[in-house]
Amino acid sequence: MPELPEVETVVRALNRKLTGRVVRGVRVLGKTRVPCGTGLSRKLCGLPVVAVRRRAKYIVIECAGGLGLLAHLGMTGSFRIEPMDVPRRRHDRIAVRLDGGDELRYEDARRFGFVKAVVIPGDGSELAELRGLGIEPLSRAFGAKMLQARVGRRKTPVKTFIMDQGIVVGVGNIYASEALFASGMDPRRPVDSVTPDEWGRLAREIKKVLRRALKNGGSTIRDYRGVNGAEGAFQRKLKVYGRAGEACRVCGTAVASIRQAGRSTFYCPTCQR
């Protein structure tokens, strides 16, 4: 899916465009993996959006009164805000009518994502749906110490480990490969062989690549779109992801592609050890 930089880009745009707007109705247009919850979504009528925020790769649209919408973009999800008279698209799944005649439209061809009405706990605690998620990689607390502490008895390859949303959130297939390349670390390395120094470098490079991608509006490889169709620009700066067989930008060795836990991993066999 869209990973942290892409989701954060969407969240910032939604926060800018939706805060203060009043929800006039939620319409379910097509089936989604997670049901929208029509009973609860009806209660959103008349409530203004207070803020839009991100946790991991989830989007929380908070309305007044402790209600809101929880969304995940899955692989192909995207949002548009359009006047009602602009025709909807084939794969629009949810439409949120807004004051002023606009509609927030959630489009998702592959239906791996969802938009769901939720109750937001008043005591500041996490949504039930978001419990068990790992640490935010751009937070101060993310670093070598906590990564190493989470290794336990695991021997899993380091690439799989940093994509585990229970350990650290927001790192998906693209940025896992990119961060490992920047760290000079072989993605197949078992986590119990990684030294404290190496964890430190990896944590720094994860932060760095996510920040740079965010600054560039994320990566549009295939399906990702920002709000109202904007494309990211970071795909042009990727060092290894999607470059199998092409020359490493540092040493010229052909970029290798392997499969780990059912997903493709890209790395430079010379630069990464």
Add this chain to the structure above:
DNA sequence: ATATTCCCCTGGAAGC
């Protein structure tokens, strides 16, 4: 407990 595989679904690209 840990690690991999499968599966949800659709569309686009590549292969024949």
Add this chain to the structure above:
DNA sequence: TGCTTCCAGGGGAATA
């Protein structure tokens, strides 16, 4: 051209 096969950035459940 047209049909088939493969592949895709997520995540959760099922399986060894």
